[in-house]
Amino acid sequence: MLLEAKHINKSFHDPVTVPILKDVSIEIPKGQFTSIVGKSGCGKSTLLYILSTMDTDYEGELWIDGERLTGKTEAELARVRNEKIGFVFQFHYLLNEFSVLQNVMLPGLKLGKISHQELEHRAFEHLRKLGMDSKALKKANQLSGGEKQRVAIARALINDPLIIMGDEPTGNLDKKNTEVVFDIFRQLSEEYKQSLLIVTHDPNFAERTQRIIEMEDGRVI
Amino acid sequence: MNYPLIWNIAQSLSLARWKQTLVAAVGVMFSITMFIALLGFMNGLNDLLDSLVLNRTPHVRLFNEIKANENQPILLDNRYKKYHNFIRSIKPNGKNAQIANSAAIINTLKKDKRVLGISPKMIAQVFFNVGETDVTGVVNGIDVEAEARLFSFGDYVTAGSYMDLKNIPNSIILGKGLADKMLANIGDVVQITTAKGDRFPLKVVGYFQSGLGEIDKVQSYTSLKTAQKLIGQSNAYVTDIQIKLYDLNMAPTVSKEYAQIFGTDAEDIQTANAQFETGSSLRSLISYAVGITLLIVAGFGIYNILNMLIYEKMDTIAILKATGFAGSDVKKIFITIAISIGILGGCTGLFFGFLLSLLIDNVPFKTAALPTISTYPVNYDLKYYLIGITFSLITTYLAGLFPARKASKIDPVDIIRGK
Ligand SMILES: Nc1ncnc2c1ncn2[C@@H]1O[C@H](COP(=O)(O)OP(=O)(O)O)[C@@H](O)[C@H]1O
Numbered sequence: 001m002l003l004e005a006k007h008i009n010k011s012f013h014d015p016v017t018v019p020i021l022k023d024v025s026i027e028i029p030k031g032q033f034t035s036i037v038g039k040s041g042c043g044k045s046t047l048l049y050i051l052s053t054m055d056t057d058y059e060g061e062l063w064i065d066g067e068r069l070t071g072k073t074e075a076e077l078a079r080v081r082n083e084k085i086g087f088v089f090q091f092h093y094l095l096n097e098f099s100v101l102q103n104v105m106l107p108g109l110k111l112g113k114i115s116h117q118e119l120e121h122r123a124f125e126h127l128r129k130l131g132m133d134s135k136a137l138k139k140a141n142q143l144s145g146g147e148k149q150r151v152a153i154a155r156a157l158i159n160d161p162l163i164i165m166g167d168e169p170t171g172n173l174d175k176k177n178t179e180v181v182f183d184i185f186r187q188l189s190e191e192y193k194q195s196l197l198i199v200t201h202d203p204n205f206a207e208r209t210q211r212i213i214e215m216e217d218g219r220v221i
Numbered sequence: 222m223n224y225p226l227i228w229n230i231a232q233s234l235s236l237a238r239w240k241q242t243l244v245a246a247v248g249v250m251f252s253i254t255m256f257i258a259l260l261g262f263m264n265g266l267n268d269l270l271d272s273l274v275l276n277r278t279p280h281v282r283l284f285n286e287i288k289a290n291e292n293q294p295i296l297l298d299n300r301y302k303k304y305h306n307f308i309r310s311i312k313p314n315g316k317n318a319q320i321a322n323s324a325a326i327i328n329t330l331k332k333d334k335r336v337l338g339i340s341p342k343m344i345a346q347v348f349f350n351v352g353e354t355d356v357t358g359v360v361n362g363i364d365v366e367a368e369a370r371l372f373s374f375g376d377y378v379t380a381g382s383y384m385d386l387k388n389i390p391n392s393i394i395l396g397k398g399l400a401d402k403m404l405a406n407i408g409d410v411v412q413i414t415t416a417k418g419d420r421f422p423l424k425v426v427g428y429f430q431s432g433l434g435e436i437d438k439v440q441s442y443t444s445l446k447t448a449q450k451l452i453g454q455s456n457a458y459v460t461d462i463q464i465k466l467y468d469l470n471m472a473p474t475v476s477k478e479y480a481q482i483f484g485t486d487a488e489d490i491q492t493a494n495a496q497f498e499t500g501s502s503l504r505s506l507i508s509y510a511v512g513i514t515l516l517i518v519a520g521f522g523i524y525n526i527l528n529m530l531i532y533e534k535m536d537t538i539a540i541l542k543a544t545g546f547a548g549s550d551v552k553k554i555f556i557t558i559a560i561s562i563g564i565l566g567g568c569t570g571l572f573f574g575f576l577l578s579l580l581i582d583n584v585p586f587k588t589a590a591l592p593t594i595s596t597y598p599v600n601y602d603l604k605y606y607l608i609g610i611t612f613s614l615i616t617t618y619l620a621g622l623f624p625a626r627k628a629s630k631i632d633p634v635d636i637i638r639g640k
């Protein structure tokens with residue numbers, strides 16, 4: 001199993017304790033294109049932050065790639081995110097201080113497994129695959145929303161992650177760009193057997209994924 | 222960890238706000254510039270004032286103080302040995318200012334390995350005859366060469382040549398104030414009356430300025446031989462033996478030792494100039510205090526700018542963390558920014574501090590009191606530059622530490638969810 005969450009419970013204490021996730025258990029096998037759907041406020045994002053190791057304030061257990069991540073230190077989890085998880089957000093796209101190419105390369109530079117030259121070559125390949133190679137040397141803030149999201153996907157791919165996670169990655173895009181992004185995901189899933197876990201509230205998007213996890217009021221149904 | 226990457230990110234973040242970064246660096250630069258210039262100037266002054274007195278003061282001086290004998294008859298009487306005897310109205314006995322056996326003492330001193338040099342001297346009270354009136358004055362008979370070599374006598378002879386004192390018989394160098402009083406030019410002959418009433422004509426071959434006006438109004442110099450002749454004494458007559466040691470710090474010990482061996486009075490330089498040290502250390506203290514205050518102010522500037530930068534770059538920090546940068550990496554990035562500002566500002570500060578020192582060093586500073594000085598004095602000791610750069614690095618590191626810590630603790634979920 002690629003990712004396992006066992007009996008996840010989470011509450012916010014603000015100021016009264018409100019349970020948000022109630023005994024959530026899910027398993028994601030390798031190579032699956034999964035979507036998480038549910039009404040706004042049902043806890044999808046909260047769950048995804050826990051699964052992505054960014055939120056450590058929960059009860060239950062999280063396993064990724066046969067490794068128990070619950071209770072690991074901040075630095076160890078950062079390493080896991082760097083190496084094994086690719087991220088695509090709804091709003092927070094790219095670092096505006098850097099060029100498109102540098103944005104894609106950053107997680108790879110942090111990992112430091114391959115040479116700068118090789119990494120640059122690989123980043124370029126990913127950009128080409130997503131049709132963004134012509135924009136490689138532009139500053140990140142000179143791109144349109146759809147273009148930024150494609151660069152963000154290239155960045156998520158740079159370290160060959162075990163899984164790509166997205167929190168409503170098309171939520172801020174128009175119909176045409178939503179299609180482009182979805183096609184990229186589907187292509188990654190079909191051609192490269194990439195595992196994907198995407199939160200969405202677009203039923204049209206979810207329908208076309210391999211598996212739909214539906215949430216309601218903090219539970220998986 | 223990957224330092225080129227940390228450096229690369231730090232650089233990009235600070236370049237994104239290059240104006241503020243520059244202002245912070247200029248703040249550091251300014252304080253280091255002032256620090257260097259201030260310390261250089263203050264210590265230049267210290268050196269100058271030290272040399273004014275210390276260079277001319279013998280490390281140990283042997284002399285005879287005219288005073289009552291310490292071994293009074295009553296102390297020899299067994300009946301009164303156990304009492305504390307108050308002795309009054311006793312006149313000094315035959316002991317006079319002359320150092321007995323001076324030739325033998327000088328020979329012994331010459332063999333002492335701690336001694337750099339010896340300059341014997343005699344002092345005579347005289348009157349300078351100016352028309353109807355007499356001006357009291359003091360003639361110092363000196364060993365011209367030794368005095369010049371050990372106590373920079375030549376530096377204070379502002380007109381004429383000090384070597385003429387040796388080469389021209391019956392010559393004299395007058396204090397500037399004294400010469401002015403007598404309207405005596407170089408080449409003139411002045412008349413001197415000794416305490417015993419003998420008159421002597423002496424030829425003026427120069428003026429000297431000690432830096433202390435009161436001294437220049439009464440002092441004059443002749444060769445030791447001339448002075449001995451003036452008061453009709455043999456060439457063994459010496460009232461002071463001035464000793465310069467290799468190590469100034471040995472003076473108190475050596476002085477005690479000589480007083481015992483030679484049976485004269487002896488004074489060391491530390492006792493003679495105790496108040497001097499205090500002035501020097503106070504000036505240093507003030508310049509350090511001002512310099513460090515400036516640096517702390519600059520430190521607050523860096524602190525503010527980093528805080529602002531972190532506030533603006535929350536999103537960037539969140540994304541870095543989400544994509545695998547640890548809190549410690551983020552901390553390193555901001556500390557790198559702070560220290561870069563410190564190095565940049567510090568090094569340019571050292572450079573401009575040096576330039577400012579050069580400038581001060583070239584500002585004309587003419588004063589009658591300091592004949593050897595024509596511009597403001599500056600000390601270029603490397604020590605102050607090292608202290609300056611060290612302080613700038615420490616301050617910028619501390620100023621960066623707290624914002625950097627804050628940045629490292631930013632929770633990416635809070636930021637990403639916040640939108
Ligand atoms: N920091 C927080 N403090 C308190 N409540 C929160 C916080 N973040 C989210 N919530 C609440 O948790 C619930 C789930 O939020 P979220 O996971 O973002 O929902 P979804 O992504 O499914 O729309 C919501 O009711 C929201 O109001």
Ligand SMILES: [Mg+2]
Binds near residue numbers: 044045046
């Ligand atoms: Mg959400």
